[in-house]
Amino acid sequence: MTPAPIAVALDAPDLETAARWAHLVTPHVSTVKVGLELYLRYGPDVIASVRGASGVQVFLDLKLHDIPNTVAGATRAVARLKPAILTVHAAGGPAMIRAAVEAAPQTKIAAVTVLTSLTPGDLEAVGLRGPATDAARRLAVLAVEAGAQALVCSPHEVAAVRAEVGPDVTLITPGVRPAGAAVQDQARVATPEQALANGADLLVIGRPITGAADPGAAAAAIASALRRHASIG
Numbered sequence: 001m002t003p004a005p006i007a008v009a010l011d012a013p014d015l016e017t018a019a020r021w022a023h024l025v026t027p028h029v030s031t032v033k034v035g036l037e038l039y040l041r042y043g044p045d046v047i048a049s050v051r052g053a054s055g056v057q058v059f060l061d062l063k064l065h066d067i068p069n070t071v072a073g074a075t076r077a078v079a080r081l082k083p084a085i086l087t088v089h090a091a092g093g094p095a096m097i098r099a100a101v102e103a104a105p106q107t108k109i110a111a112v113t114v115l116t117s118l119t120p121g122d123l124e125a126v127g128l129r130g131p132a133t134d135a136a137r138r139l140a141v142l143a144v145e146a147g148a149q150a151l152v153c154s155p156h157e158v159a160a161v162r163a164e165v166g167p168d169v170t171l172i173t174p175g176v177r178p179a180g181a182a183v184q185d186q187a188r189v190a191t192p193e194q195a196l197a198n199g200a201d202l203l204v205i206g207r208p209i210t211g212a213a214d215p216g217a218a219a220a221a222i223a224s225a226l227r228r229h230a231s232i233g
């Protein structure tokens, strides 16, 4: 069976836990995601540990955001680990995004538009007036024009972003919660089925899977619900 288009966020406090989660979920999902907590604690070794023998696709979610020269250097430093996807913040601007794209020709650079944890009040407070969709669309176009091959946005904005950037850009949505699951610190959320129906290519799901008693079973259940939905819808 083809693994589901899910990136499991391995936000674990230690390497052993992350490697165990990766081992349990990789039969069911296409991708595992390494974020700041794990990478800052363990560095490059974490990639081999979570990739394991399965060779699952690794998404390195470092959300780089600095001047272009610094981001180019940081991107070169991690490109040798061959992550399939690496994130930068779209708000870093076109020159920064282009620097990342040129520094890692074998890795998809994904630009984060508007963090899924931000509420309308938060957006206003950081000077982004108007709906999240407006900012996400604007940042998406800027990032794609600068060479980004993928974008990160919430399931609420993904249809509008797709309409702006067309079918060839990979759209990645965190902020995904199965019906009834706790929303936690996320703000703009939807179910896995809704996120896919809205046009997402890859769903980022962390705690609803890794916080389950059996993360492998939780990943398998979401994957099979998505398959059922796709065959009915």
Ligand SMILES: O=c1ccn([C@@H]2O[C@H](COP(=O)(O)O)[C@@H](O)[C@H]2O)c(=O)[nH]1
Residues within 6 Å of the ligand: 009, 010, 011, 035, 061, 112, 114, 115, 116, 117, 152, 153, 174, 175, 176, 184, 186, 204, 205, 206, 207, 208
């Ligand atoms: O806008 C964004 C960008 C990245 N993330 C990351 O996705 C996961 C979500 O984990 P959950 O446990 O499913 O909430 C996490 O690693 C974030 O750093 C995001 O949530 N929103």
